[in-house]
Amino acid sequence: MKGATLKDVAREADVSIASASRAINGLDNVAEEVRRRVLEAASKLRYVPHGGARSLVMARTNTIGVLLPDIYGEFFSEIIRGVDVAARARGLHLLVSGSHGDINEAVTAVRAMGGRVDGLLVMSPFVDSQDLAAVLPLNLPLVTIASRIGKVEQGSISIDNFGGGVKAVEHLIDQGCKTLAHISGPPSNFEAQERRRGFLEAAEKALPGVEHSVFEGDFTEESGYRGAKAFLAACAQSGEPMPEGIFVANDMMAVGCLLALREAGKAVPDEVALVGFDDIPIARFASPPLSTLRVGVFDLGRRGLELLVDAMERDHAEGELPESGEGVIVSPELVFRDSSRRRAPPA
Amino acid sequence: MKGATLKDVAREADVSIASASRAINGLDNVAEEVRRRVLEAASKLRYVPHGGARSLVMARTNTIGVLLPDIYGEFFSEIIRGVDVAARARGLHLLVSGSHGDINEAVTAVRAMGGRVDGLLVMSPFVDSQDLAAVLPLNLPLVTIASRIGKVEQGSISIDNFGGGVKAVEHLIDQGCKTLAHISGPPSNFEAQERRRGFLEAAEKALPGVEHSVFEGDFTEESGYRGAKAFLAACAQSGEPMPEGIFVANDMMAVGCLLALREAGKAVPDEVALVGFDDIPIARFASPPLSTLRVGVFDLGRRGLELLVDAMERDHAEGELPESGEGVIVSPELVFRDSSRRRAPPA
DNA sequence: TTGTACGCGTTATCAT
DNA sequence: ATGATAACGCGTACAA
Numbered sequence: 040m041k042g043a044t045l046k047d048v049a050r051e052a053d054v055s056i057a058s059a060s061r062a063i064n065g066l067d068n069v070a071e072e073v074r075r076r077v078l079e080a081a082s083k084l085r086y087v088p089h090g091g092a093r094s095l096v097m098a099r100t101n102t103i104g105v106l107l108p109d110i111y112g113e114f115f116s117e118i119i120r121g122v123d124v125a126a127r128a129r130g131l132h133l134l135v136s137g138s139h140g141d142i143n144e145a146v147t148a149v150r151a152m153g154g155r156v157d158g159l160l161v162m163s164p165f166v167d168s169q170d171l172a173a174v175l176p177l178n179l180p181l182v183t184i185a186s187r188i189g190k191v192e193q194g195s196i197s198i199d200n201f202g203g204g205v206k207a208v209e210h211l212i213d214q215g216c217k218t219l220a221h222i223s224g225p226p227s228n229f230e231a232q233e234r235r236r237g238f239l240e241a242a243e244k245a246l247p248g249v250e251h252s253v254f255e256g257d258f259t260e261e262s263g264y265r266g267a268k269a270f271l272a273a274c275a276q277s278g279e280p281m282p283e284g285i286f287v288a289n290d291m292m293a294v295g296c297l298l299a300l301r302e303a304g305k306a307v308p309d310e311v312a313l314v315g316f317d318d319i320p321i322a323r324f325a326s327p328p329l330s331t332l333r334v335g336v337f338d339l340g341r342r343g344l345e346l347l348v349d350a351m352e353r354d355h356a357e358g359e360l361p362e363s364g365e366g367v368i369v370s371p372e373l374v375f376r377d378s379s380r381r382r383a384p385p386a
Numbered sequence: 387m388k389g390a391t392l393k394d395v396a397r398e399a400d401v402s403i404a405s406a407s408r409a410i411n412g413l414d415n416v417a418e419e420v421r422r423r424v425l426e427a428a429s430k431l432r433y434v435p436h437g438g439a440r441s442l443v444m445a446r447t448n449t450i451g452v453l454l455p456d457i458y459g460e461f462f463s464e465i466i467r468g469v470d471v472a473a474r475a476r477g478l479h480l481l482v483s484g485s486h487g488d489i490n491e492a493v494t495a496v497r498a499m500g501g502r503v504d505g506l507l508v509m510s511p512f513v514d515s516q517d518l519a520a521v522l523p524l525n526l527p528l529v530t531i532a533s534r535i536g537k538v539e540q541g542s543i544s545i546d547n548f549g550g551g552v553k554a555v556e557h558l559i560d561q562g563c564k565t566l567a568h569i570s571g572p573p574s575n576f577e578a579q580e581r582r583r584g585f586l587e588a589a590e591k592a593l594p595g596v597e598h599s600v601f602e603g604d605f606t607e608e609s610g611y612r613g614a615k616a617f618l619a620a621c622a623q624s625g626e627p628m629p630e631g632i633f634v635a636n637d638m639m640a641v642g643c644l645l646a647l648r649e650a651g652k653a654v655p656d657e658v659a660l661v662g663f664d665d666i667p668i669a670r671f672a673s674p675p676l677s678t679l680r681v682g683v684f685d686l687g688r689r690g691l692e693l694l695v696d697a698m699e700r701d702h703a704e705g706e707l708p709e710s711g712e713g714v715i716v717s718p719e720l721v722f723r724d725s726s727r728r729r730a731p732p733a
Numbered sequence: 734t735t736g737t738a739c740g741c742g743t744t745a746t747c748a749t
Numbered sequence: 750a751t752g753a754t755a756a757c758g759c760g761t762a763c764a765a
Contacts, residue, residue: 041525042500042523042524042525042526044741045742046742054751054752055751055752055753056742056753057744057745057751057752057753057754058750058752060743060744061751064744068750069750069751070751073750073751082520085522087497087500087521087523088743089500089741089742089743090438090498090499090500090501091439091440091441091442091447091501091741091742091743092438092501092741092742092744092757093438093742093744094438094743094757095436095442095741095742095743095744095756095759096742096745096756096757097743097744097757100438101498102498109470110466110467110480110482111463111467112467113463113667116458116459116460116463117458119457119458120457120458120459123456123457123458123484127484132481132483132495132498133481133482134449134479134480134481135457135480135482136480137470148479149434150434151448151449151479152437153389153434153435153437154389154434154435154436154438154439154440154758155438155502174432174434175432176389176432177389177432178388178390179389294671320460320668321667321668321671324641324668324672324673325671326671326673391757391759392760393758401735402735403736403759403760404736404738404760404761405734405736407761408735408760408761415734416734416735417734420734435758435759436757436758436759438757438758438759439741439758439760440758440759440760442741442742442757442758442759442760443740443741443759443761444741444759444760445741501742501743
């Protein structure tokens with residue numbers, strides 16, 4: 040019933056524990072005959088080494104912990120893909136956990152990872168993420184993605200969300216939109232707040248004095264749907280026309296928005312132009328295909344892991360905590376698809 | 387530099403290791419004053435317990451290992467979501483790994499999980515999965531999803547892929563298709579083989595004596611695109627018309643297929659009707675929305691984890707290996723969307 | 734209530 | 750080449 044241990048294998052092969060260990064780990068100072076017997080015993084007993092014990096004595100786990108808001112869905116799945124690809128290339132395993140936006144869950148997850156991982160890759164784009172810093176083990180190399188943890192990280196990747204919001208607005212204006220609106224992410228998410236700020240500043244600059252309506256969503260498809268409905272309803276009531284261009288703070292909401300607009304019989308992009316954010320895989324399959332601000336989600340994960348590995352190596356080499364490592368800033372880039380391609384853009 | 391250990395905390399709080407342990411684990415036989423000092427010392431030193439050591443002595447990790455072909459993408463991401471939701475409800479953490487269809491990687495992953503997890507949830511839909519059975523630690527509760535590992539599992543969830551293929555054909559025939567074709571998954575995947583077998587048998591039954599072309603894909607969007615191109619090219623060359631109905635072995639390929647058909651100016655569903663498989667989230671956003679066989683991917687993950695927890699509890703209660711546990715079989719259900727909704731279905 | 738000491742499964746050091 | 754044995758960090762039975 041209990042799993043076979045090295046001791047069992049040693050007894051079965053009639054050698055000492057030490058020899059069994061050496062044989063199994065492929066060291067060269069073992070007689071061929073002994074190695075044969077040990078390996079045979081091991082496979083007969085279905086021996087699998089106890090990772091916990093192993094990492095205890097070796098002070099190494101070959102595993103890195105990944106903490107994301109969620110561990111599924113178009114966006115995070117792409118991040119994980121990037122992390123996974125880079126991790127595999129280095130023989131590292133992944134212990135992933137989702138915080139679901141809850142600081143307590145994040146703390147629990149980090150504690151559960153203690154002693155089980157060699158480094159931490161954290162994405163916690165919440166305004167209260169500083170609280171996380173207080174519980175992070177300070178011996179673990181840490182790299183953050185789009186997070187404001189504090190000054191503890193040895194590397195970080197940030198997204199220029201403000202600049203992305205500005206680009207979205209400039210593009211919509213370019214396409215001839217005279218009225219603008221925004222569907223934002225949740226107030227607890229500082230990335231969302233930055234995008235919103237970018238939208239408002241650029242909109243004010245392009246169309247001075249005009250009031251721009253903002254609907255507060257939560258990054259889900261459903262809230263994007265609700266946002267569009269809200270604009271539709273407001274316009275129906277006030278008699279004003281729909282905004283000609285809507286900047287939606289992420290692609291999932293933009294997809295919901297598209298659905299609502301189609302239901303209402305509004306033509307996209309001619310009546311309403313749409314720009315999303317993230318360029319998740321689904322964006323190009325939407326109808327019409329979604330213009331969006333590409334962040335390179337895959338690279339976010341890949342580069343995040345690479346920064347972490349760098350930090351781990353530094354950490355392993357020197358005995359000192361490296362001074363706050365490099366902070367990469369990624370600028371979103373406009374992907375121009377049909378959802379914002381208006382018939383008669385000005386010359 | 388090294389992480390603080392319990393001993394450090396004990397020293398800092400000027401108590402014994404035992405008391406420190408008790409205080410931190412919230413046992414009641416500790417003086418309030420002592421507890422206060424210990425907790426203070428712990429947070430001052432940023433103490434995080436060593437999970438490896440902990441699981442060594444407690445013989446429990448509160449973590450379950452999840453082995454999938456991949457850990458990202460529409461399909462697997464949905465499985466992970468199901469697993470995650472169910473796991474969170476039970477306070478379990480997840481150690482996920484992707485085998486990438488490589489038996490050696492799967493073996494490596496399983497070994498890496500040894501002693502780090504309390505149970506294993508494995509999906510390995512490959513024809514050579516039996517090889518995995520040989521290395522699975524026999525003390526770990528194991529539940530499989532769409533896998534043919536052998537008789538070692540304590541629970542399993544299978545998909546009626548053959549029946550799904552049959553349903554797809556029957557539906558296309560219902561919609562008035564007189565000629566059929568199939569884009570299959572890779573030969574190494576036995577789910578793909580079952581779907582293909584279902585297609586061929588049902589097609590032969592409905593349209594006796596007719597030859598049905600099959601393009602061999604690999605479940606990627608790109609191979610679906612290639613499949614459609616291949617049919618297009620073959621028809622152009624032979625002068626025969628396109629097949630009126632195509633059963634595509636998964637939704638990702640169907641999406642690629644859709645793209646190629648659109649590029650070629652073929653109307654879906656009127657010229658060519660399409661049915662996919664899986665009902666991944668993207669299916670309803672395709673244009674036209676994709677008819678497909680819903681497998682309930684989320685539930686696959688959720689129920690898989692529940693079966694595993696059951697097995698773990700049995701395992702914990704009795705000392706004996708439970709006899710091969712329940713095997714759930716899931717029947718795909720047709721989701722009728724526009725990609726197969728033909729104008730004039732027969733009465 | 735508190736502390737001492739043992740053992741969990743493994744690797745590494747040191748004799749042999 | 751091989752075998753005792755000391756760590757690794759932690760929980761807990763037992764003694765005080």
